[in-house]
Amino acid sequence: MLGFILRFVQRHNDGARVVVPPDNHRDFLVLFGLIQRVRRLARAYLALRHRGFVSEGTILIRSALEHAVTAQWAYLTPGGVDRLHVSLARSQADVASAMIEYSSDPQWETRAASLREGIPPGPGLPKLTGPQGMVKELDDVLFLSMSYRVLSQVGHVSYLAPLDFIDTGGDEISLREQPEPLEEAETLYALAGFSMLSAWIEARLEDRTDEIRRLHEIACQLSIPWRLDTHLPAGRFLEDE
Numbered sequence: 001m002l003g004f005i006l007r008f009v010q011r012h013n014d015g016a017r018v019v020v021p022p023d024n025h026r027d028f029l030v031l032f033g034l035i036q037r038v039r040r041l042a043r044a045y046l047a048l049r050h051r052g053f054v055s056e057g058t059i060l061i062r063s064a065l066e067h068a069v070t071a072q073w074a075y076l077t078p079g080g081v082d083r084l085h086v087s088l089a090r091s092q093a094d095v096a097s098a099m100i101e102y103s104s105d106p107q108w109e110t111r112a113a114s115l116r117e118g119i120p121p122g123p124g125l126p127k128l129t130g131p132q133g134m135v136k137e138l139d140d141v142l143f144l145s146m147s148y149r150v151l152s153q154v155g156h157v158s159y160l161a162p163l164d165f166i167d168t169g170g171d172e173i174s175l176r177e178q179p180e181p182l183e184e185a186e187t188l189y190a191l192a193g194f195s196m197l198s199a200w201i202e203a204r205l206e207d208r209t210d211e212i213r214r215l216h217e218i219a220c221q222l223s224i225p226w227r228l229d230t231h232l233p234a235g236r237f238l239e240d241e
Contacts, residue, residue, distance in 0.1 A: 001192040004218055008195040009043040012036065021207045027081050028205045030088075034071040038064045038198040042191055054187070055154050055164065055179045061191045062151040066128055068194035069144060069228075073125070073134040075201050076229040080125075087124035089115070140231035143224075147190040150183055193224040200226040 012018075020028045041064040048057035074080035096112035099105075127133045135144045153160050164179030196219050203211040219226040 001188045001222060004192050004222060005042055005046065005188070005195050008199050009039050009046065012039065018206055020205060024205045024207065027075065030081050030085055031071050031075060031201060031205065034067045035198040035202050037067045038071075038194055041067070042195055045191060052178055054184055055160075058151050058154045058187055061187060061194070062148070062155045064191060064194045065144065065147060065151065068197040069128065069134050069138065070125065071201055072197050072228045073138060075204075076138075076227065076232075079122075082120070083123055083125050086120050086122055089119040090124055093119060137232075138228035140228075141225065143193060144228075147186075147193070150186050151190065153183075189224070192222060196222075196224050196226050197228065 041060045045057040045060045045064075048054070048060070070084065074084040077083070093112060093115035096108055096115050099108045100112060125134070126137075129135050129148070135148065139145050152158070160179065165176050167174040167176060196215065200212065200215050200219075203215060215226055
């Protein structure tokens with residue numbers, strides 16, 4: 001698991017130029033930022049892990065889940081990249097509108113109005129979770145929902161907070177500097193999966209056939225998914241090479 005994650009994070013960290021087929025150019029412009037976010041989140045987790053902050057690093061992996069799933073849904077869904085574009089534009093306009101309330105700078109009103117006018121027509125993305133969410137639609141093998149549940153134990157207030165840092169014995173209380181990483185194997189497995197989901201899209205967008213084949217092999221070896229639409233109806237399935 002760790003070897004593949006390292007393989008993933010070491011690519012595109014030097015500002016190198018890439019060649020993208022013309023037909024994939026727009027999709028690449030919209031999706032690459034999400035893929036690179038997953039890459040940097042993975043890299044940040046490894047840095048925290050090296051310094052003994054495994055538990056805290058799971059918060060970053062929870063974010064990697066959201067970015068990887070959103071990228072997969074947008075890429076695999078007909079019109080999905082357009083819907084992602086709408087959601088991103090709405091989000092940017094919403095932030096600018098919110099700043100009007102908290103800032104005395106009059107430029108925020110102008111900026112918010114301009115951004116609102118620039119939102120493309122059409123629907124945005126569905127929610128990440130919930131009955132109609134992206135996770136529910138794509139998660140045929142429960143990899144996403146189980147990962148979300150494990151990772152949320154640190155990201156949200158949970159039973160782990162009072163248990164992780166205190167040992168009790170009679171009247172004596174012993175404090176622990178850091179929690180025991182009881183689920184580190186599951187955490188690495190989840191991160192490897194999100195890295196694979198992102199790497200596969202990246203290879204498809206760059207039309208790197210040999211890399212796609214290699215990713216298939218690695219995914220099978222590690223028992224992690226590389227795409228999340230194989231269970232969907234034929235009209236939703238994106239043809240493979």
